[in-house]
Amino acid sequence: MLFFKKVREDDREVEYRFGEIPEALDRGLTFDKASRQATVLDDLANAQFRTASGKILLQLTRSGTWPEFGSHQA
Numbered sequence: 001m002l003f004f005k006k007v008r009e010d011d012r013e014v015e016y017r018f019g020e021i022p023e024a025l026d027r028g029l030t031f032d033k034a035s036r037q038a039t040v041l042d043d044l045a046n047a048q049f050r051t052a053s054g055k056i057l058l059q060l061t062r063s064g065t066w067p068e069f070g071s072h073q074a
Helices: 047-063
Strands: 002-009 013-019 027-032 038-040 069-072
Touching: 002 047, 013 047, 027 047, 038 047, 047 069
Parallel strands: none
Antiparallel strands: 002 013, 002 069, 013 027, 027 038
8 A cells, every 4th residue: 555645736737645553654745736847856766666657646636626635546
């Protein structure tokens, strides 16, 4: 399981925390709102980062708004 939660949003970017345990989201990523480009905050662009960013973008595409939280089960 992978969980994510929005922690900050302004006019230019959105920041999320993500991880395997909902109570301990220990990694972060940001999206540039204009380009929808994701950047991992710990320089570890691994499968977890790609899964979290992909799921967030999928929910954004479906709803039209940046999701507040979510999860992914492989």
